[in-house]
Amino acid sequence: MTEPSRIGVIRDINGPIVTVEMPGARNGEQVKIGELGLFGEVISLSGLRAVVQTYESTDGVRPGEVCVGLGFPLSVELGPGLMGGIFDGVQRPLEKIALQSGDYIRRGINVPALDRARQWAFTPNPDLEPGAQVGSGSVLGTVQETLAVLHRILVPPGIAGELEDLAPTGNYDIEASIARVRTAKGHSLTLSMYQRWPVRKPRPYRKRDDGIAPLITGQRVIDSFFPQLKGGKGAVPGPFGAGKTVVQQQIARWSNADIVVYVGCGERGNELVDVLETFPQLTDPYSGRKLMERTLLVANTSNMPVVAREASIYVGITMAEYYRDMGYDVVMLADSTSRWAEALREVSGRLGQMPVEEGYPAYLASRLAAVYERAGRVETYGAGSGSVTLIGAVSPPGGDFSEPVTSHTKDIIETFWALSKELADARHYPSIDWVTSFSGHVHTAATWWHQEVDPNxxxxxxxxxxxxxxxxxxxxxxxxxxxxxxxxxxxxxxxxxxxxxxxxxxxxxxxxxxxxxxxxxxxxxxxxxxxxxxxxxxxxxxxxxxxxxxxxxxxxxxxxxxxxxxxxxxxxxxxxxxxxxxxxxxxxxxxxxxxxxx
The missing domain is CATH 1.10.1140.10 (Bovine Mitochondrial F1-atpase; Atp Synthase Beta Chain; Chain D, domain 3)
Known part of the structure; x- marks a missing residue:
């Protein structure tokens, strides 16, 4: 039950920006707005007043309605059941919502990302016994999430101590207790098969490593001319009609990553419908099984609330980091970061912040860098090496690569696949311009090519x-x-x-x-x-x-x-x-x- 100090009152509404009077509010805290129970996030505090950005339309919401603080930041649920799922920008499962709400998402609807009723066959780690010391990232056991993905159940970050109890082999739902850990302070903590993690906070790792192998995409202009390493940062900029979405979909379909996270951020609905319809029919060229067995989709189309668009990139990268922590190589495709930046610009304008280049907020470059820096190859705490490769599409207006989002992205990333309208008009696909594009990974990729394919x-x-x-x-x-x-x-x-x-x-x-x-x-x-x-x-x-x-x-x-x-x-x-x-x-x-x- 929510404490009285966590209840506030709506004072002002400006589109997705709502000002509430709520004593004890915390910056970044998730809240429920009004009688509809719209979800939002505190982004600014001034005295007793908090500024909240909502993930849904505020039409019909009135000043004087109640706002309730939930006591935790915008977070995602991480556990068995994610793989093969289709989520919206704040990790609501769209297939389950469709059963309750039809073709359109009813405002205020709240469906957990993970199925509470489903039973999973849990196999404990044979190397662990009561009395063993465990810490962040230790593997407690495994669940065969799909035929292509073995899901490792990890000790959540920040928890360490003596293992008091570990569940035997059997079927459990995600909320069932599978382990108990006694911390150094003497607290006994019960662990289940899922955990929550705030999306704007990078998940920890032991240390960052250099990339050693290229991400093989099956696309010659990428692999043979402008290679991308696993754990690298890349961008696909190009004007309207040049084929950015197709390039990203080809990478999602054919790359040799263990896990694929595809985030449709503010793109046209028909493009995402094509993804949602075709991906379940595709066969993985490496395993021969369905591609969706190792794929996650986050769908946030251009007609969905703009603030949820801004959150969708963080939701996607957090789920990618979770599978990285299991020791997997993950590729995340963000289509497109320009729409994400436009969401930042709209919210910034409504907050009255001083605009700089082309109306974007002054913190655009730092926000972009913070997102891309969550990519990388790392040594995890308990599952060996894993990586997140982040590839973002950029949609510069008129194909102008000097505009802020493209120019800042170019300063951050290591691989730049620039699409050309002239090549696209000439029906040369992929329309990646070999003059403007570059890769900083050629010499490292060469070592792999020389060993695995040919020294020439x-x-x-x-x-x-x-x-x-x-x-x-x-x-x-x-x-x-x-x-x-x-x-x-x-x-x-x-x-x-x-x-x-x-x-x-x-x-x-x-x-x-x-x-x-x-x-x-x-x-x-x-x-x-x-x-x-x-x-x-x-x-x-x-x-x-x-x-x-x-x-x-x-x-x-x-x-x-x-x-x-x-x-x-x-x-x-x-x-x-x-x-x-x-x-x-x-x-x-x-x-x-x-x-x-x-």
Whole structure:
């Protein structure tokens, strides 16, 4: 029962911002507003008055209604039952809400994130016995949450002491006692299979480690040219229609992370509906099971309350950290951080705070940095190494990358996949611009590529990027004076760059064969393009006309081969390599004979 000191009165309402008079209120505390019981969060205190941001529309709420402090900050429930779930921006389970409220979320509805009635098969940690010392992150036991995810039941952060009792193997609901711990102060604490954690507070870890392996996404322009490490920070900026959502969905579908958390933050409803409908039908390329068995979705569309949009990123990253603490590699996709920043701007404006760049609050950069810094590869307290890879989409108005959200994000992240409207208009997808994009992880990723795939990866990547850079220079000359001004060697450079763009960089998300590309296939395609270009350049030096090379059937096949053979058909791709060698040798032999005759 709520103490009388926790009850306040509404004094003023300004959209989602409500001023209440509530003695004893705490900054960050969660509250219930008015007769409807709308949920909100205290964001400012002045004397007896508190400013509350509400997660639902305040239409119909009147001054004089009651406000009740709940005594804890905005928190999420963490335990078995999260995986495969679809939640709104404050972790309400949308599927359960739909059963009670229909297609629209009724204001004030409160459904727990985790099912209290469901029984879970708990297996205690065989290495623990009563009398053992346990602490934050110690593994008490396991639950098979889905066939793809073994859920480790952890001692909550901040709790340490002597294990008094551990439940035997059996079926328990999430509120049942599975362990008792006696702290150093003599208090006996009962632990269940779930815990609560405030979303704005990063979960603790033993120490932060450097990333050592790339996040394999199955997308060639990302993996082979601008790699992202597990535990890294990345951004996908681009104007409207450039394909940000598709890039993020491809990463969510095909990345080799253990867990995927997809946060739709303020995006259009039809895009999120597509995610919600297609993800349950997808098959995980690594396990062969349903992708939703290792996926969490947070859906907060643009027509949902703006303050819940701001909270959704924190909800997603907290759940990602929870699975990281179990020793898993987690990738979190935030689509998009621009909508999140717009929520900050709206709330800031209603609070009367001084606006700075384009109306955003002065703390925009620090808030962005604080969110991205929650990504990383860490050594957990009890489950080994785990990581959170955070990739945020950015939607700069008009494609202006100098606007505040994009420019601040660029200063924070390590991998930048810049989408180009020109490439998108030319139907070149993914429309990641190889000139503007960058990755700070190339040398670390190279170690993995050299060990797992081929030691020539970094050399081939550099050669391909050099061809693309040369293509940009020569294209300007062609636009000014025409292709006749170029030598045969220069025209072959343009052909080589075209092979890189069409044969390697382009990849259709709708192509059943090529939507996912293994690292082995990625390198094989890149190796083929570099081999064709180098062999052709050598032939041109022998006097072979460039037109003869451009008419070779192998060039047309090189552009199509990515869609002809899947990642499991590497033998056919290697057979094409022999075809290329034969075609080049025939031309070489012919011109060698002509040279001998001369």
């Amino acid at each position: 990866w970094e050399r081939h990547r550099t050669a391909a990027l050099a061809l693309l850079a040369r293509d940009a220079e020569l294209s300007r000359i062609v636009n000014l004076v025409g292709p006749e001004a170029l030598s045969d060697a220069q025209r072959w450079e343009l052909e080589g760059a075209s092979l890189v763009k069409e044969g390697v960089l382009q990849q259709s998300a709708l192509d059943e064969v090529d939507t996912f590309c293994s690292p082995q296939k990625q390198f094989a395609l890149l190796d083929l393009v570099i081999a064709i270009y180098r062999d052709g350049a050598a032939l041109i030096e022998l006097g072979v006309p460039v037109a003869e090379l451009q008419n070779l059937p192998i060039l047309a096949k090189m552009r199509r081969i990515k869609s002809m053979y899947s990642s499991e058909q590497m033998d056919q791709i290697q057979a094409f390599r022999a075809e290329v060698n034969t075609a080049m040798e025939e031309i070489r032999g012919e011109y060698a004979k002509q040279g001998d005759a001369a």
